[in-house]
Amino acid sequence: MSITGPAGAPPETAAIRFVALLPAGWHAEISGLQENAAHLRIAAPTDTTPAQAAEAATGILSRPGLQGWQLVDD
Template identity: 40%
Template structure:
């Protein structure tokens, strides 16, 4: 069964989080799905649905790798606040 993994990304103060979320979603591995939960200021909140058995650390590593893409320069994965 696929697992849901919440992710927040933060960017520069004048950045467009909606555009960054679309770019991140476009670069997700095949078989991953995403739902944009919302955007506020320079932050986008996304729920990723990943294949069963994927550890959170692996999801985070994949998101960090995607955020290193030149189209997402200046964006970082925000730490979880729960």
């Protein structure tokens, strides 16, 4: 999963905030950072559907401190 943000927004901070807001039972590893993008490996419970994962990610990105960041298809 990747998230991208506005120019000049630090991807390190966004990645840490995103990981901190994951639902209980979910785990993430930051797999790469670019100028305005963070790449994450997300592990969700086995019964999580792709739609549920996308909904959770979108919800996280709507939280304070992450507005302006968006989910990108890898």
